[in-house]
Amino acid sequence: MDALLARRVAETHSLQAVLNGVLREFDTGSTITRHGRHFCFLALGSDVLEIEVTYRSATGWHRFGQIRLCRDDVWRAAAFDDVLDFVIRLIYPEPASHLHCAALLDRMRSSCAGIAQALSERAPRSSGPAGSSAADPDDPFLAAEQAAVFGHFMHPAPKSRAGMTSAEAEIYMPEFGRGFALHYFLARLDAVREWSATDRLPSHLFSALADDMGIQLPDGYALLPAHPLQARYIRATGAADAWIADGRLVDLGRRGPAFFATSSVRSVYAPGLSYMLKFSIPVQLTNSWRVTRPHELVEGPMMAALASAWDLRAAEPNFHLVDDWASLAVRGLESDRGGFETIIRANPCQDSPSPLVQVAGLTADPRPGRPSLLARVIADTAASGAIGLPAAARLWFRCYLDHVVRPLIRFYSRFGIAFEAHQQNMLIALHNGLPVAGYFRDSQGYYIEESLCAAASQATALAASCRNLFYPADEIRTRFGYYLMANQVFGIVARLGVDGLLPERDTLAMIRDALQRTHDECGARGRAFIATLLADEIAVKANFQTRSDDLDELMVAGERAIYLRIPNPLASAGALHVAA
Known part of the structure; x- marks a missing residue:
């Protein structure tokens, strides 16, 4: 899809999410039916926004057609920025003085740009240990994980992101369909904290992965996989420099099998492995920074242990719990944008x-x-x-x-x-x-x-x-x-x-x-x-x-x-x- 068409499609879908959110949370508007067509009107002072409703849903997931703006008694087609300006003034009566107004507007625009980027034609990428590769088109699990190009249907900025460049998005966002190698480190075992619902610790699991990749683990060290975005952040901030200088941490670079982002972005999947990995990444998606907090490292193993103790898995034959059965972190390298926090999830596929x-x-x-x-x-x-x-x-x-x-x-x-x-x-x-x-x-x-x-x-x-x-x-x-x-x-x-x-x-x-x-x-x-x-x-x-x-x-x-x-x-x- 060429860039101009991609932008138009992205704007249409972005406004659909924005307006559905407005109608649900701020102003239900007034409605009329005219010549078999349905319209919703939002008023703001003397300005009126006329929204053609092409599909009316009891669930609130409406679909919209033409949007017009009346200002100074003159009707005209409403451009993307016209609608955003109207919505901002509807939400913030005095937008110029509101602390979060500019941030919301920026998020809505950047979300639209992210959608347009995903819709545009992409050059093929070569596969390789440090590069990226295309997903298997016949993998139904990945096809569904990569399908949400437009994001949440009831969010004003479903594809907004901070902490990730456009070039990085093409590799690490699921809708682009690319696989990538993880970044690996060696860490002294006495600095690694581990939790598990079983006798098998994450360091044992990653020891087997090291063998598969031909990495010989020195005595007293554990292999640490990291998301490339997190590895980039840790190295760029200098947080690990002293650790690397004195040998507590060894940077092995990017290598190993290709992993693919699932819909959450920070959880990754490698076809054929018995587990998935969920990382901290220094990225804000929609409302939140995707950083694993200390208590979350314990919750997965706790729930897996509770499921065994209470025999939860046998309760409903058609319902299954996907265990986040183990996790690890490195003492002393935590930060508000995450460190080496890694959660290990069973691969239900x-x-x-x-x-x-x-x-x-x-x-x-x-x-x-x-x-x-x-x-x-x-x-x-x-x-x-x-x-x-x-x-x-x-x-x-x-x-x-x-x-x-x-x-x-x-x-x-x-x-x-x-x-x-x-x-x-x-x-x-x-x-x-x-x-x-x-x-x-x-x-x-x-x-x-x-x-x-x-x-x-x-x-x-x-x-x-x-x-x-x-x-x-x-x-x-x-x-x-x-x-x-x-x-x-x-x-x-x-x-x-x-x-x-x-x-x-x-x-x-x-x-x-x-x-x-x-x-x-x-x-x-x-x-x-x-x-x-x-x-x-x-x-x-x-x-x-x-x-x-x-x-x-x-x-x-x-x-x-x-x-x-x-x-x-x-x-x-x-x-x-x-x-x-």
Whole structure:
């Protein structure tokens, strides 16, 4: 795609996310229907923004056509910067004096530029130990991880980034589809801190990796893999100079197998390895700096140990926990932009008999001229089953509810453990294109009822270092309800609707039916949660307000983001609202 067209497409999708956020969080606007076309109006003093609504969604994931601006009683087509200027003035009554105004505007523009860069044609890159290589086009896991070119559908700056150059983005952002070698160091073992849910420590695992790469480990040293961005930061700041000078740290450079960024950017995947790696990187993506904090190094091993002690993995045959079973760090090289923190995650693709795809990849808007990944999956299902597309879509969604959504609710009902089950954290196993199981990943995304704190501490000593995973039941219902329903399930509802595969009235009715059946299978905890999902209002995360306040939610005590309540489409399935 040439640069001019890429820019136009990027602006269209960027404004879609911006305006959906405004309509949800700041101003629902007024609506009219004129000659069969739907319009939403936002007023700011004497200025009026007219937005053509080409697809109205009960979930709030609307699609927009032409946008016009009326100023001084003169109507004209609104350019990208016209809309951003209008939105800034709507959010900040006195933008010139507001501390975060310029930062938000810069983030929205840079996000759009990042999308345009990903859409533009890219020169092929050579593979090699220190270079990059293209992903296998037949790997369904990677295809889904790399599909979210446009980012979060309800965020004002979904592809904003700081701490990474444009050239680095082409290598390390997943949508560019490039693999890269990691940067390796040797570190004295007495400086390495390690945590594990098993008898196998990270240094043992990386010793085997050293053998595979032909590296002979000196006695008393451990191999440390690092993300190239983090290695660059550590060397550039001089933090490790003294360590390298006296031999406590040895820089081996970039080498070894190619790894590929997953959708979180800092978690990387190498086909064929039994594990994935999650690093600290000195990069701010959307709202937060992607740095692993000390307590996060313990949370993964703690949850893996708890899963074994409480036999959590056997509870739901169709639901699987992806363990972040071990981690390491180097004493004395920590910083506010991270050091050598590394989390080791099991590679679920190794054990799953069916291909795994993340939900965010299924729901992502496709590149121009292509169908969405979910539409392709359903088309293949229809063809293989010799059934029509609507029937295939209905079958797919029913399997998804039965094998992914309902097991999550039953699990919470039984154990009091819930999940940050947003689209990036949930993987779906597909057999002949149909969902057969769900996988949850991310040790930061567990919510355990605080009444279970003592029992968890008895099950594993690591729980004493993970108090921030324990929450009051009402707060868990709010968070779990947003991530599971408003983010994940409603995202699929909107995708099916936008693609013309299944009307939202039908999918919302199917959700209500699935929740009723699950209600009958649950105890009091699960039934209270289902009541939350069917209430007149549902909690949603205020991504726009979080960004406009320049809030890094991962650095707030308890990682407590801003939430607000909106009309719940499940309370009256079938009712469509221009403003969700």
